[in-house]
Amino acid sequence: MRRQRLDREVIAMRVARELRDGEVVNLGLGIPTLCSQFVPEDRAIMYHSESGVLNYGPMAEPGEEDVDLINAGGQFLALAAGMSFFHSADAFAMIRGGHIDTTVLGALQVSKRGDLANWMLPERGVGNVGGAMDLAAGARRMIIAMEHVDRNGGPKVVEECTYPLTGARCVDLIVTDIAVIAVAPQGLVLKEVAPGWTAADVQAETEPVLIAAPDLKDMEL
Numbered sequence: 001m002r003r004q005r006l007d008r009e010v011i012a013m014r015v016a017r018e019l020r021d022g023e024v025v026n027l028g029l030g031i032p033t034l035c036s037q038f039v040p041e042d043r044a045i046m047y048h049s050e051s052g053v054l055n056y057g058p059m060a061e062p063g064e065e066d067v068d069l070i071n072a073g074g075q076f077l078a079l080a081a082g083m084s085f086f087h088s089a090d091a092f093a094m095i096r097g098g099h100i101d102t103t104v105l106g107a108l109q110v111s112k113r114g115d116l117a118n119w120m121l122p123e124r125g126v127g128n129v130g131g132a133m134d135l136a137a138g139a140r141r142m143i144i145a146m147e148h149v150d151r152n153g154g155p156k157v158v159e160e161c162t163y164p165l166t167g168a169r170c171v172d173l174i175v176t177d178i179a180v181i182a183v184a185p186q187g188l189v190l191k192e193v194a195p196g197w198t199a200a201d202v203q204a205e206t207e208p209v210l211i212a213a214p215d216l217k218d219m220e221l
Contacts, residue, residue, distance in 0.1 A: 003196045005147070005177040006219070013038040013221050015104055015145045015175050019045050024054070026095065026135055028105035028118075029073045031145040033059075035104055036071075047071075048100060050131040052091045055082045072131065095131065095138040103139035105132055107146045107171075109161045112208035114171035114183035116144070117163035127164070136167025148176035148205050157181065157188070158207045178202055180219060187211050192219045 006014075012034035019025055019035070021043040027033050037058050039045050046055045049071045056071065057080035065076035094100065109117040116136055120127030136142065150156055157174065174181040179202045180192035190210040193202055199212045 003178075003201065004194070006194050007177070009034055009037075010221065011145050011175055011177055014180065014219055015143055016040065017221070018143055018173065018175075019043065019102060021045075023101040024048050024094075024099060026050075026100050026103040026131070026139065027071065028103065028132060028135070029130075030106040032104040032106060033071055033073045033075055035145070048091065048094065050088060050091045050095070052086045052088045053077070054084045054086075054091075054094075056080055057083075092131065092134060095134045098138055098140070100135065100139040102141045102143060103135040104143045104145055105135065107144045107156060107174075108150075108163050109156055109158050110144055110146075110171050110174055110183075111158055111161045112188055114169045115161050116142070116166045116171050117161040118166050120164045122163060132166045136170040141172050142170050144171055144174045146174075146176055148178045148202075155205055155207045178205065181210065182213075184211075189213050190216060192217055194219055 008031050011031050016035045016038035024046045026048045027035055036047050048054050051070055051072055056077045058078050060076040060078045069077045071077055107116055107118045118132055119129055171183050178194045178197050182189040182191055188208055188210050190199055191213045195218050203210050
């Protein structure tokens with residue numbers, strides 16, 4: 001039986017379990033933007049966007065889109081009680097002032113030390129310096145949400161990042177379509193695996209040696 005990888009929505013659902021009650025959370029492009037759809041009912045999360053909005057909720061339903069209500073990825077947001085709006089410069093001031101508790105970002109590569117590369121693809125000669133560098137420096141905690149390997153099947157969790165860095169030693173937790181990995185002083189700790197996967201399966205798709213947690217388990221949603 002072929003092992004199944006988790007889809008993007010399930011990765012976002014798993015990440016949402018890591019968000020703490022009362023936190024201010026910034027969501028990056030791609031998979032991270034989906035996290036606002038899966039906030040546990042017993043927690044109040046204040047989502048922040050560089051576009052100048054705080055305390056938003058789920059994305060807008062089809063037919064209810066408002067061009068003035070968007071997140072950092074340009075996706076339409078639904079109106080929510082307590083939403084506030086301000087200049088993008090103020091949104092960045094919140095990041096640089098250390099007011100973001102957790103950021104969830106995508107990645108091209110994450111090293112064994114928690115270095116992050118997510119803004120430039122050298123082989124394509126394209127990149128986008130957005131808010132990620134500010135978040136890498138200013139957010140108190142960083143969670144990476146991504147597929148475990150790239151489109152060519154190459155590892156994205158690597159010994160050393162070969163792409164230009166977004167930030168050094170800034171990643172705390174990695175959630176992929178096959179695993180949950182914590183960045184710890186002793187190395188990368190494999191905490192959870194996707195159903196049907198083993199620690200050996202995950203290791204085969206990961207460059208650095210992983211340390212299996214004593215309580216290693218299947219992912220819980």
